[in-house]
Amino acid sequence: MTKQPFSFHDATLLSVRLDWATRTCCLEFRGSPTHPEPFHVRFEHVEELAVPNRAPWGPSVSVLELKETQSGRYELEMQSGDTLVVVAPNNSSKPTPLRGAA
Numbered sequence: 840m841t842k843q844p845f846s847f848h849d850a851t852l853l854s855v856r857l858d859w860a861t862r863t864c865c866l867e868f869r870g871s872p873t874h875p876e877p878f879h880v881r882f883e884h885v886e887e888l889a890v891p892n893r894a895p896w897g898p899s900v901s902v903l904e905l906k907e908t909q910s911g912r913y914e915l916e917m918q919s920g921d922t923l924v925v926v927a928p929n930n931s932s933k934p935t936p937l938r939g940a941a
Contacts, residue, residue: 845934846873847905852915853877855890855923864888864925866915867937871902877937880905882913887926896920905932 850871857864864882899918908914911928 845871847871847902847915847934850874850902851900852902852917853900855888857885857888862886864927866923866925868902868934874934878934879937880932880934882925882927882930884929885925885927887924889922889924891921891923892919893921894919907932 847868848871851869853867853869855864855866862883862885864885865879866881867877867879869877896919901918903916903918905913905915911926911930913925913927913930913932915923915925917923
């Protein structure tokens with residue numbers, strides 16, 4: 840069986856955490872159809888974080904897509920119509936499994 844490429848589509852966003860002192864942001868997810876185990880994406884040297892929660896398309900905790908729109912600018916578009924933005928130069932949006940997650 841061939842493993843599907845990782846997709847953030849339909850992943851469930853659980854939390855957005857920013858450690859102000861270390862300038863680290865962590866987005867935690869329950870899983871996605873292509874990666875059912877819980878995972879997180881960590882950004883370092885964060886310069887900007889925007890987390891709107893207006894839900895213009897209606898309430899949702901599911902991701903539409905995560906993309907790097909410019910070098911170091913990551914946009915997480917939610918199925919609610921909100922777009923979270925993380926500006927963190929020299930990072931990647933590589934998902935990492937959460938240790939000890941149930």
